[in-house]
Amino acid sequence: xxxxxxxxxxxxxxxxxxxxxxxxxxxxxxxxxxxxxxxxxxxxxxxxxxxxxxxxxxxxxxxxxxxxxxxxxxxxxxxxxxxxxxxxxxxxxxxxxxxxxxxxxxxxxxxxxxxxxxxxxxxxxxxxxxxxxxxxxxxxxxxxxxxxxxxxxxxxxxxxxxxxxxxxxxxxxxxxxxxxxxxxxxxxxxxxxxxxxxxxxxxxxxxxxxxxxxxxxxxxxxxxxxxxxxxxxxxxxxxxxxxxxxxxxxxxxxxxxxxxxxxxxxxxxxxxxxxxxxxxxxxxxxxxxxxxxxxxxxxxxxxxxxxxxxxxxxxxxxxxxxxxxxxxxxxxxxxxxxxxxxxxxxxxxxxxxxxxxxxxxxxxxxxxxxxxxxxxxxxxxxxxxxxxxxxxxxxxxxxxxxxxxxxxxxxxxxxxxxxxxxxxxxxxxxxxxxxxxxxxxxxxxxxxxxxxxxxxxxxxxxxxxxxxxxxxxxxxxxxxxxxxxxxxxxxxxxxxxxxxxxxxxxxxxxxxxxxxxxxxxxxxxxxxxxxxxxxxxxx
Amino acid sequence: xxxxxxxxxxxxxxxxxxxxxxxxxxxxxxxxxxxxxxxxxxxxxxxxxxxxxxxxxxxxxxxxxxxxxxxxxxxxxxxxxxxxxxxxxxxxxxxxxxxxxxxxxxxxxxx
Numbered sequence: 001x002x003x004x005x006x007x008x009x010x011x012x013x014x015x016x017x018x019x020x021x022x023x024x025x026x027x028x029x030x031x032x033x034x035x036x037x038x039x040x041x042x043x044x045x046x047x048x049x050x051x052x053x054x055x056x057x058x059x060x061x062x063x064x065x066x067x068x069x070x071x072x073x074x075x076x077x078x079x080x081x082x083x084x085x086x087x088x089x090x091x092x093x094x095x096x097x098x099x100x101x102x103x104x105x106x107x108x109x110x111x112x113x114x115x116x117x118x119x120x121x122x123x124x125x126x127x128x129x130x131x132x133x134x135x136x137x138x139x140x141x142x143x144x145x146x147x148x149x150x151x152x153x154x155x156x157x158x159x160x161x162x163x164x165x166x167x168x169x170x171x172x173x174x175x176x177x178x179x180x181x182x183x184x185x186x187x188x189x190x191x192x193x194x195x196x197x198x199x200x201x202x203x204x205x206x207x208x209x210x211x212x213x214x215x216x217x218x219x220x221x222x223x224x225x226x227x228x229x230x231x232x233x234x235x236x237x238x239x240x241x242x243x244x245x246x247x248x249x250x251x252x253x254x255x256x257x258x259x260x261x262x263x264x265x266x267x268x269x270x271x272x273x274x275x276x277x278x279x280x281x282x283x284x285x286x287x288x289x290x291x292x293x294x295x296x297x298x299x300x301x302x303x304x305x306x307x308x309x310x311x312x313x314x315x316x317x318x319x320x321x322x323x324x325x326x327x328x329x330x331x332x333x334x335x336x337x338x339x340x341x342x343x344x345x346x347x348x349x350x351x352x353x354x355x356x357x358x359x360x361x362x363x364x365x366x367x368x369x370x371x372x373x374x375x376x377x378x379x380x381x382x383x384x385x386x387x388x389x390x391x392x393x394x395x396x397x398x399x400x401x402x403x404x405x406x407x408x409x410x411x412x413x414x415x416x417x418x419x420x421x422x423x424x425x426x427x428x429x430x431x432x433x434x435x436x437x438x439x440x441x442x443x444x445x446x447x448x449x450x451x452x453x454x455x456x457x458x459x460x461x462x463x464x465x466x467x468x469x470x471x472x473x474x475x476x477x478x479x480x481x482x483x484x485x486x487x488x489x490x491x492x493x494x495x496x497x498x499x500x501x502x503x504x505x506x507x508x509x510x511x512x513x514x515x516x517x518x519x520x521x522x523x524x525x526x527x528x529x530x531x532x533x534x535x536x537x538x539x
Numbered sequence: 540x541x542x543x544x545x546x547x548x549x550x551x552x553x554x555x556x557x558x559x560x561x562x563x564x565x566x567x568x569x570x571x572x573x574x575x576x577x578x579x580x581x582x583x584x585x586x587x588x589x590x591x592x593x594x595x596x597x598x599x600x601x602x603x604x605x606x607x608x609x610x611x612x613x614x615x616x617x618x619x620x621x622x623x624x625x626x627x628x629x630x631x632x633x634x635x636x637x638x639x640x641x642x643x644x645x646x647x648x649x650x
Contacts, residue, residue, distance in 0.1 A: 114641075
């Protein structure tokens with residue numbers, strides 16, 4: 001494809017945002033409002049990329065009344081293994097409240113609920129993200145679509161921009177920036193969970209190369225219930241489902257929330273069917289209005305999901321609906337690397353979710369809140385730097401890590417399809433990833449570590465794509481951070497299930513940090529000071 | 540996955556090429572775009588929403604190609620059916636304002 005034929009596009013900006021989903025767009029708007037020149041790059045198209053754009057998403061929006069907030073904060077505290085932190089939850093509830101009203105003022109058409117006022121507890125992704133793109137442009141931010149970042153630039157003072165490639169024109173780009181926000185989402189390992197195939201952990205890899213730390217990577221066992229054929233991962237609607245064996249008997253205890261593991265265990269042995277037969281007719285209409293493409297899929301397949309039983313499957317959602325991610329060290333969502341910030345699913349969401357998330361609601365609130373703070377923080381950091389901030393002679397970090405940024409030409413090298421298959425073999429099966437054990441994790445890590453070294457020797461890609469190399473390296477690294485963290489947590493807490501340690505252990509009431517590329521390390525972080533006092537006291 | 544790009548309807552605006560998050564389509568000089576990388580399609584349906592002439596059809600099967608025929612899709616009035624539901628396009632009103640998640644989620648919590 002003659003990737004070297006084109007002159008690189010060279011740009012400078014105070015702030016570079018990598019990723020154009022909710023977190024990245026909020027970050028871009030906020031950075032620009034601070035007076036920072038800002039560029040946003042998206043691997044796909046800002047407005048359609050990522051897990052939020054294709055469908056309806058609940059929002060963790062709670063009126064600022066003490067009792068309502070208290071209920072909202074405590075409702076999932078224990079489910080999350082008491083690892084969430086109250087001050088962060090309150091901050092996110094406040095910020096989300098403000099941001100949702102901001103979206104209303106920008107013209108988002110919120111529905112009117114039974115009280116006669118607007119309902120702020122959900123958004124329709126296509127509408128929300130189309131609006132966010134418009135606002136990013138209106139804020140004066142330059143957007144580069146189809147322009148994945150391949151590696152960060154840095155000097156001895158910290159991160160200084162990124163280089164990447166326009167996938168459609170094959171033109172390389174280099175952006176020198178005084179601060180960078182990673183808003184690349186989580187990693188769902190190309191499972192086709194709705195909108196997630198752009199989410200391959202690219203930002204984790206870049207942050208890892210820069211020396212950033214991760215937190216909670218063991219909380220990465222989210223699986224969605226889907227109709228067997230479908231990409232539309234809307235597990236919440238299965239609250240209204242009954243689950244059946246092939247012979248029509250009801251599977252006792254199976255459900256979309258606490259009973260999801262029963263479905264997974266049954267699926268390991270035999271097919272499982274569902275029917276949304278708990279929804280009455282008026283609710284059926286509401287469900288259709290809440291999630292148009294979930295029902296579009298059934299209609300096109302000529303299945304009546306309220307009357308007919310249909311086979312279901314589990315589609316892996318990885319860290320997109322897990323809670324682990326890049327560790328942030330302060331209220332501006334800074335990482336430990338100067339100039340590097342993280343927001344949305346790329347960052348850890350344990351601060352508000354602990355070790356469990358039910359999906360959209362909290363993650364969506366976190367995305368818009370952390371996006372806002374990271375944009376503000378990155379802009380303030382950038383504007384404090386002197387006039388020489390773009391003359392830093394920064395270099396690409398992949399050169400130091402040894403993870404390739406070019407496709408290998410030798411036919412002896414492994415190719416991207418092979419790597420994807422090998423990584424998926426380790427992370428997709430429920431009996432390996434969801435129901436974890438020391439033996440299973442150790443076996444997987446042996447193979448994944450071997451694969452990591454093979455990747456470093458070079459990877460062949462379709463049409464010589466440079467992005468493909470980075471994506472498979474990122475997925476492999478992510479799986480290794482997940483499983484090393486999972487191995488270190490010798491208990492069952494939040495969504496992390498250890499079959500060999502089925503109980504919660506109060507002595508392990510802490511978060512787990514991790515990092516490193518060739519040698520991965522994991523270590524306990526201090527117990528969160530403000531969650532469940534009782535468990536903290538016992539620990 | 541994306542299976543139909545109707546040559547009869549396509550006006551070569553290349554909007555699908557621009558907005559597809561996984562870069563499935565390819566612009567072709569002096570012609571309509573093509574579905575160049577079908578296996579990269581993640582079945583997110585976004586292209587249907589952004590196509591101004593309802594020339595695209597995504598089969599809900601995310602894992603394999605069903606080889607559906609354009610004639611069958613037209614006969615079942617499926618071209619443009621998602622865009623219509625979402626209320627995008629000239630003279631339509633976005634159905635985001637009809638979102639009844641507050642009823643669905645409220646009942647779920649009471650369950």
